[in-house]
Amino acid sequence: MTTVTTTSWEMVVGLEVHCELATATKLFCSCRNAFGDEPNTNVCPVCLGLPGSLPVVNRHAVELAMRVGLALHCSVEPSIFHRKNYFYPDMPKDYQVSQYDEPLNVGGWLDLPDGSRVGVTRAHMEEDTGKTTHVGGGGGRIHGADHSLVDYNRAGVPLVEIVSEPDIRSAEAAKAYVNELRAILVAIGASDARMEEGSLRIDANISLRPAGTDALGTRAEIKNLNSVRSLGRALEYEVRRQTLRLEAGEVVVQETRHWNEDEGRTSSMRSKEEAYDYRYFPEPDLVPLAPSEEWLAGVRAGLPVLPADRRVALGGAAGVPATDASVATVVQQGLDGLVAAAIEAGADGRLALNRAANELAHRTAPDVAAFTQVLRMEGDGRLTATQAKAVLAELVASGGDPEAIAAAKGYEALEGDVVAAAVDAAIAGNPGEWERYAGGEAKLAGFFVGKVMAATKGKADGKAVTALLRERLGAS
């Protein structure tokens, strides 16, 4: 944990995550919803906001937004669209069609892998803006730029904005929330959730308060967080900045702050004095959105098993808590099916989890039978941990039969007395180290394990060596 904490201040974080929905077309017109096309090619009178054009809601976008809501345990409500009015060149109509006080999804939650729960206030629909590139001047901002280029391909792309409750208490938890949310969004097919392409964007609200108190402090909103790593760094920076202010007896100003990744700091964008009055009012060009019970039931029935439920299932199958780190990794890597099948076939649950989490992550998984066989061989003591890992690596790289791989590598479990002899030889050959180990320098166990491994060409089981060392210690 790299979280900055002080004894006197607690950080309180809520996240606003904008997620582009993976529809074929935009929210209010039939233009392509695609990333990376030639600028201003996926545009029409509607998404350019030309005079006289009118929006028509994309049914698939609504369906994906409902999926997001249901996956986050929200209540899906009859909702309406509002206009959020402000001038900016990337907004063709100079208002954004969004949802305001009657959003589609309200009141849900998201469970993090460590078992903690973050409330979800709402997940509402809105249209994305175009993308502006400011040329000249400093800082890539509109003020001071020589000119600006606008690409309206993104204008009108459907978004869901997911607003969390201020339930997050550390930078690590904030990162875990975003990772979990991404996993859910991808799992339900709502979004490709790629931060590097902007299809997932995060704004963080952060305030401090004296530890042990309930009132919320004045918050700053951090923008321009382009990765989960940036989110963590920015929150840590903000905690330091706000702590310094508060401890100097100053106040935290409610404002929007811009994260500068290169400088590793936030800077003020605009303060409350310049705050926009968005003049929200109901969008008269659209009709209320009230999904029928049948539609809702259909969307609910089509949802896949979500990561949190998969973790519970896997933990149960493996006989370990669902909050175990290896459980989270295995589910995150999509290996839970493999591990469950291996356990079903008789493999040890903990061993299956550990080997999958550590040896198979980011690799091509072996088939269930071969994986189970390696675990059995290790469980039976026919392979040491080191050997089992090597066999798994070979399986992943080239496939084949675990028995044949082990044989080809010359892996045969050593007789116990061979290992014991090697241990005794190592002790005898290094009396000084042994004295220190016996005197309590526990880390020297590694030294002796290394000696035994060298003597047995890696064929000894590390655990067995450690046990023998302890045994010898008790006898001496």
Added chain:
Amino acid sequence: MSAIEIARDVRAGSRSARDVVEEHLATIAGREAELHAFNLVLADSALAQADEVDRRVAAGEDPGPLAGVPVALKDNLCTRGVPTTCSSRMLEGWRPPYDATVVTRLREAGAVVVGKTNMDEFAMGSSTENSAFGPTRNPHDTSRVPGGSSGGSAAAVAAGFAALALGSDTGGSIRQPAALCGVVGVKPTYGLVSRYGLVAFASSLDQIGPLAGSVADAALALEVIAGHDRADSTSIPHAAPTLSGLLERGVDGLRIGVVRELVEGIDPDVGTRLSKAAAALEAAGAKVDEASVPAVTVGLSAYYVLATAEASSNLARYDGVRYGLRVDGDDVGAMYGATRAAGFGAEVKRRIMLGTYALSAGYYDAYYGQAQRVRTLILADFEAAYGSYDLLLAPTAPTTAFALGAKTADPLAMYLSDVCTIPSNMAGHPAISVPYGRGDDGLPVGVQLLAPALGEATMFRAAAALERSLVP
């Protein structure tokens, strides 16, 4: 010659569309300089369209129900490749890349677009004096206004420049100029006619409708332009109503109430004609008496909150970034300011400021929220009235056509021109203005029939009966 007669003759091959269009273009040439009904006359494309209609007739194809009928389009209806200005400097020269749905439907029906008509800028006004390109004059008396905001469309029909015209009606902008110019004007039920391609003024109130020389012509035009359009989310998912066959059915047994609150304070010229209209309907078999719709008296102020609030948002897009006028500034904010200062006229600026204020934090509920509640009240009062009446009768405008300049210095007096028409927009209900003779000042007077939502059929029957009662 009526639209029905033109279409009949052209379809029968007894008269060419080219001949019809040439005749209308000649009429335009004779009087347009005096009246300024048009922002743009489309002589060449009109003749080309007419030739296409004639070709279809010659080829034995169905040229459509409006074959060869010259129509004039209010200049807030988008026409592909043809300037659509809303009579504003802001959009001068802008050419939409698409046709409004109503324009597509007119063209498919064989109608020939002869021009884009003058209007109050962005449809904000009641006299067509708010046009950036100068006022339109009333064909009956060129010292008078034609009404507005669809003044150019009303004048074009009254002057014989076109057999039909389309306008838009947000608070009376079809019916009031129709009354002042002595033509028929229809504000259909909200959602009956697609708004796709109508440059928005106030989206929840705007509705496109026809102006015509007769009730039957207006019915034919409405049949062509009405009906569901997927491109407009507020479009009612119904086919266009059938109206033409019902016009002879009369009003026998219909219950018609004269709206007491809308008669108070109107000009004697108008009051006299309204009484005659009521008597004529009664003579034709309707049961006519006085009705009360109390909330209409507060319609005007609520309307000016809602319409300006929506307008403040709808007109935000005219910022100089993408199309239309741009006046450069030192930065983007200055560019916005300079563009909008130069591009919008005084009335448009006034309404944008009113609407912006009404939606501001801290004022929203007192203005916008309150106005929405008034709107609900108006709807409830209309519903109560329609429990006892099939239709309501009211004046269209409190006065006949007033002199140019008479009200330009007094916006509130101008706003009062729409007091009788605004309630229908607030309720989303249909209404039709039918010319009913002239006042003692010799100027046309219009009377208005109001109906509940989708009550067009009954409304047109009564309008046709009224029209017949005038024929000597």
